[in-house]
Amino acid sequence: MSKKVFAVIGTGAIGGYYGARLHHGGNDVHFLFNSDYQHVIANGLNVNSHYGDYSISAPDLKAYHSTSDMPKADVVLVALKTTQNHLLESLLRPLLKTNTLVMLLQNGIGAEQEVAEQFHLPFVGGGLCFICSNKLGPGHIDHIDYGRITIGIYGDAGIAALEDFATDLTQSGVEVDVDQHIIDARWKKLLWNVPFNGLSTVLNADTAEMMSCEELVNLSKEIMIEVQQAARTTNTDITDTLIETMLLNTAKMKPYLTSMLLDRRNHRELEIQYMYKNAIDLAKAQGVAMPKTQALYEQLCFINNQIKSVK
Amino acid sequence: MSKKVFAVIGTGAIGGYYGARLHHGGNDVHFLFNSDYQHVIANGLNVNSHYGDYSISAPDLKAYHSTSDMPKADVVLVALKTTQNHLLESLLRPLLKTNTLVMLLQNGIGAEQEVAEQFHLPFVGGGLCFICSNKLGPGHIDHIDYGRITIGIYGDAGIAALEDFATDLTQSGVEVDVDQHIIDARWKKLLWNVPFNGLSTVLNADTAEMMSCEELVNLSKEIMIEVQQAARTTNTDITDTLIETMLLNTAKMKPYLTSMLLDRRNHRELEIQYMYKNAIDLAKAQGVAMPKTQALYEQLCFINNQIKSVK
Numbered sequence: 001m002s003k004k005v006f007a008v009i010g011t012g013a014i015g016g017y018y019g020a021r022l023h024h025g026g027n028d029v030h031f032l033f034n035s036d037y038q039h040v041i042a043n044g045l046n047v048n049s050h051y052g053d054y055s056i057s058a059p060d061l062k063a064y065h066s067t068s069d070m071p072k073a074d075v076v077l078v079a080l081k082t083t084q085n086h087l088l089e090s091l092l093r094p095l096l097k098t099n100t101l102v103m104l105l106q107n108g109i110g111a112e113q114e115v116a117e118q119f120h121l122p123f124v125g126g127g128l129c130f131i132c133s134n135k136l137g138p139g140h141i142d143h144i145d146y147g148r149i150t151i152g153i154y155g156d157a158g159i160a161a162l163e164d165f166a167t168d169l170t171q172s173g174v175e176v177d178v179d180q181h182i183i184d185a186r187w188k189k190l191l192w193n194v195p196f197n198g199l200s201t202v203l204n205a206d207t208a209e210m211m212s213c214e215e216l217v218n219l220s221k222e223i224m225i226e227v228q229q230a231a232r233t234t235n236t237d238i239t240d241t242l243i244e245t246m247l248l249n250t251a252k253m254k255p256y257l258t259s260m261l262l263d264r265r266n267h268r269e270l271e272i273q274y275m276y277k278n279a280i281d282l283a284k285a286q287g288v289a290m291p292k293t294q295a296l297y298e299q300l301c302f303i304n305n306q307i308k309s310v311k
Numbered sequence: 312m313s314k315k316v317f318a319v320i321g322t323g324a325i326g327g328y329y330g331a332r333l334h335h336g337g338n339d340v341h342f343l344f345n346s347d348y349q350h351v352i353a354n355g356l357n358v359n360s361h362y363g364d365y366s367i368s369a370p371d372l373k374a375y376h377s378t379s380d381m382p383k384a385d386v387v388l389v390a391l392k393t394t395q396n397h398l399l400e401s402l403l404r405p406l407l408k409t410n411t412l413v414m415l416l417q418n419g420i421g422a423e424q425e426v427a428e429q430f431h432l433p434f435v436g437g438g439l440c441f442i443c444s445n446k447l448g449p450g451h452i453d454h455i456d457y458g459r460i461t462i463g464i465y466g467d468a469g470i471a472a473l474e475d476f477a478t479d480l481t482q483s484g485v486e487v488d489v490d491q492h493i494i495d496a497r498w499k500k501l502l503w504n505v506p507f508n509g510l511s512t513v514l515n516a517d518t519a520e521m522m523s524c525e526e527l528v529n530l531s532k533e534i535m536i537e538v539q540q541a542a543r544t545t546n547t548d549i550t551d552t553l554i555e556t557m558l559l560n561t562a563k564m565k566p567y568l569t570s571m572l573l574d575r576r577n578h579r580e581l582e583i584q585y586m587y588k589n590a591i592d593l594a595k596a597q598g599v600a601m602p603k604t605q606a607l608y609e610q611l612c613f614i615n616n617q618i619k620s621v622k
Contacts, residue, residue: 202513203613210613213616215608216613218609294530295533295606296606303514
């Protein structure tokens with residue numbers, strides 16, 4: 001148990017779960033709630049988990065409706081969807097002090113650098129969560145399986161803080177991998193997310209349906225190769241073997257609905273900026289084109305416009 | 312009026328219309344019917360048209376249920392969808408004699424060469440129909456508007472026969488353009504069909520919805536540029552101006568549902584072999600890649616598999 005102050009922005013399926021784990025480990029965790037605020041004040045934060053259910057209620061639950069009311073934090077877990085990152089200017093600023101470690105538990109690529117520049121931070125961390133967790137209702141999280149997290153940092157000055165945070169997580173019972181350069185981990189996750197999230201969303205199909213079509217497997221692989229080539233522009237090495245392994249594993253998986261397809265079906269904005277546009281732009285800046293990824297991105301823009309126009 | 316024997320394979324919205332026009336012009340036209348055969352024997356072939364309604368009944372109607380019963384023809388109009396071209400071996404062979412002009416009134420590219428090789432013909436013609444015509448029911452065709460046809464030939468030995476056929480059409484009141492090299496005309500039609508048929512089908516959208524999304528207009532244009540580059544491999548010149556004009560016209564058009572999207576909605580097999588695969592293969596044989604067209608084709612394969620698996 002550390003003496004640090006932890007803040008969680010976005011207390012949903014991800015932020016609520018890891019925040020509760022840290023709290024369970026004896027840490028001082030402060031949670032920001034939006035629409036759930038009144039409900040959790042009355043009913044607490046409740047996590048169902050195969051590790052055992054866990055609830056935090058008043059006065060133990062430090063719940064807030066505005067980050068202006070929260071103490072400045074040593075570690076901030078940002079677990080918003082990236083479509084909400086335009087809110088960070090107002091949400092994050094009040095929590096920052098010298099050497100605050102901001103951890104972006106988000107999909108996609110490029111947000112750490114963006115946040116570092118926006119807030120003039122010497123380093124910003126990122127986390128990739130390999131977890132099956134859903135929000136069932138206000139302040140009510142269902143942790144179904146897994147929970148391992150890969151963390152890394154943008155800005156070498158933050159490596160010590162990152163290692164400290166890894167220890168906090170481990171002591172709270174969370175499995176952690178440290179992949180110091182967060183961009184390596186992000187490209188490896190994009191390797192699967194770029195083809196399968198996008199194509200499943202455009203074609204309204206689960207992974208099993210997709211893998212049953214030879215031409216679509218071919219297209220998925222071609223897009224993976226584009227991601228592999230894009231990753232090389234930031235010195236991230238993705239092996240051909242990793243591509244083949246991911247395809248084989250996807251073919252063996254039970255039918256799976258990607259998060260982006262679920263977003264589409266639930267009329268939620270798609271995370272295309274950080275999962276597609278930033279990757280394409282990073283590669284393009286180094287003279288590497290991603291034509292098939294770009295074509296998929298442009299189709300997703302169309303679907304995203306439809307979703308936004310209905311709201 | 313010529314003394315030639317005309318045969319129509321596929322007496323639907325296209326074949327029925329042009330066959331009836333030739334018959335109205337005094338020509339000897341023999342029609343092949345499939346499921347409509349019994350109905351037309353009893354009720355005739357009926358064309359509603361803004362040029363005036365026109366019916367052909369027994370004994371004037373020369374209707375057949377098998378090409379084996381038909382006389383050998385001077386001109387055969389093939390108006391099947393390209394998804395039925397595997398039937399040509401049995402349908403077409405009985406009609407052929409020396410110098411029969413086969414005219415493929417079909418979408419896509421590459422079928423003239425294929426039929427010429429398959430049947431050892433010195434030339435095969437093709438036609439692109441700019442017509443708004445629907446089949447309302449058995450032997451009942453509704454010609455709504457337009458009707459101009461662009462015809463050309465594969466195999467220079469057929470130019471005289473093509474010109475003769477153009478005269479037959481003109482004398483029957485059909486507007487005709489002769490674009491001697493059919494492949495030029497086919498690439499120009501693909502220039503619009505490849506982006507708009509495919510993307511509208513994948514995204515289940517009409518042209519107006521598509522043109523309202525900046526990224527999708529960009530993707531459509533990028534695919535058109537791939538078609539332009541592919542066309543150069545067969546010495547067909549498509550100007551940048553034609554691309555810009557087509558995009559402007561599409562933006563001004565009333566909302567339009569492409570034929571491929573209608574096929575998808577009606578669970579009919581998609582014409583992707585001749586509209587996509589053949590174009591990609593023609594370009595590839597000359598070292599020209601069409602990555603975005605290929606990605607779109609692979610998505611269409613997935614949708615086409617879904618359609619076929621339901622049948």
